[in-house]
Amino acid sequence: EAVSAIQETVVIRRRLASDDSIAFNPSLAESLQNLATVLSRTGTQKEALAYAEEAVGIYQQLAEDNPAAHRASLAQALQNLAIAFYQLKQMGNALPFMKEAVKVLRDLADQGPGSYREFLAHALSNKSSMIIDTHDSKDEAMSAIQEAVVIFRSLAEDNSISHKLHLAGSLSNMSRCLSMMGLREEAVSPMAEAAGIYRQLAESNSEAYKHEFAIALSKFGTKLMETGRNDQALQILREAVTIQKEIAKSNPR
Numbered sequence: 363e364a365v366s367a368i369q370e371t372v373v374i375r376r377r378l379a380s381d382d383s384i385a386f387n388p389s390l391a392e393s394l395q396n397l398a399t400v401l402s403r404t405g406t407q408k409e410a411l412a413y414a415e416e417a418v419g420i421y422q423q424l425a426e427d428n429p430a431a432h433r434a435s436l437a438q439a440l441q442n443l444a445i446a447f448y449q450l451k452q453m454g455n456a457l458p459f460m461k462e463a464v465k466v467l468r469d470l471a472d473q474g475p476g477s478y479r480e481f482l483a484h485a486l487s488n489k490s491s492m493i494i495d496t497h498d499s500k501d502e503a504m505s506a507i508q509e510a511v512v513i514f515r516s517l518a519e520d521n522s523i524s525h526k527l528h529l530a531g532s533l534s535n536m537s538r539c540l541s542m543m544g545l546r547e548e549a550v551s552p553m554a555e556a557a558g559i560y561r562q563l564a565e566s567n568s569e570a571y572k573h574e575f576a577i578a579l580s581k582f583g584t585k586l587m588e589t590g591r592n593d594q595a596l597q598i599l600r601e602a603v604t605i606q607k608e609i610a611k612s613n614p615r
Contacts, residue, residue: 364400365397365400365401365404368393368396368397368400369397371393371396372390372393372394372397372413375389375390375393376390378390387420387423387424388424388432388435390420391417391420391421391424391435391439392417392435394413394414394416394417394420395413395414395417395438395439395442397410397413398410398411398413398414398417398442398446399442401413402445402446402449407446407449407450408450410446411443411446411447411450414439414442414443414446415443417439417442417443418436418439418440418443418459421435421436421439422436424436433466433469433470434470434478434481436466437463437466437467437470437481437485438463438481440459440460440462440463440466441459441460441463441484441485441488443459444456444457444458444459444460444463444488444492445488447459448492448495453492453495453496454496456492456496457489457492457493457496460485460488460489460492461489463485464482464485464486464489464506467481467482467485468482470482479513479516479517480513480514480517480525480528482513483509483510483513483514483517483528483532484510484528486506486507486509486510486513487506487507487510487531487532487535489503489506490503490504490506490507490510490535490539491503491535491538493506494538494539494542500539500542500543503539503542504536504539504540504543507532507535507536507539508536510532510535511529511532511533511536511552514528514529514532515529517529523563526559526562526563527559527563527574529559530555530556530559530560530574530578531556533552533553533555533556533559534552534553534556534578534581536552537549537550537552537553537556537581537585540552541585541588546585546588546589547589549585549588550582550585550586550589553578553581553582553585554582554585556578556581556582557575557578557579557581557582557598560574560575560578560579561575563575572605572608572609573609575605576602576605576606576609577602579598579599579601579602579605580599580602582598583595583596583598583599583602584599586598587599
């Protein structure tokens with residue numbers, strides 16, 4: 363039903379844009395992005411990719427004509443297109459668009475930080491993951507995730523749950539990146555910090571964050587195991603298993 367409604371909106375706005383592109387291309391691009399997002403969530407990735415590509419094409423033209431009004435929307439569209447390629451395992455196609463999104467967001471953040479710093483951090487974290495998965499320059503991946511962590515750590519100083527979650531996620535990505543670089547000892551600390559953040563969140567709201575906490579503990583235990591700290595690792599992994607059993611018990615199928 364949601365897909366049909368957005369598809370109808372796209373048809374209407376496409377017709378309007380054909381008569382007056384200046385007035386209606388922005389709303390057409392927005393609808394195309396919305397349709398791509400909904401299709402992606404329903405599992406029709408290839409169809410979603412086509413609409414995401416069309417949205418980027420429109421926003422590129424709009425941003426060229428009026429950068430101040432449309433560069434932020436272009437950055438979001440570029441990220442969505444990169445993720446659409448990524449979900450289809452087309453890593454080589456995904457990365458260039460994510461890099462372009464980072465470039466646009468960095469320019470926006472330099473001009474006026476505001477919320478663009480957070481958007482930049484998300485894009486940097488995504489860029490790092492994509493570089494690792496394409497076996498591209500691990501140093502570039504590490505640089506990107508380090509910058510993301512710095513930004514999220516600064517944002518998390520406001521103690522908001524969303525910023526704490528983003529910091530924990532970026533620390534987990536940093537740990538993964540370090541492991542992929544063969545730096546197993548260095549990978550332990552960021553994962554330990556991530557698990558600590560999830561522990562705090564789970565203690566304040568167990569039902570909401572218990573699952574993420576268990577996953578973080580499992581990753582932390584694995585990092586410890588990889589560095590030969592088996593006794594500590596087993597203790598952490600047992601705690602993760604206990605939490606997972608509690609979750610299964612409270613949510614029987």
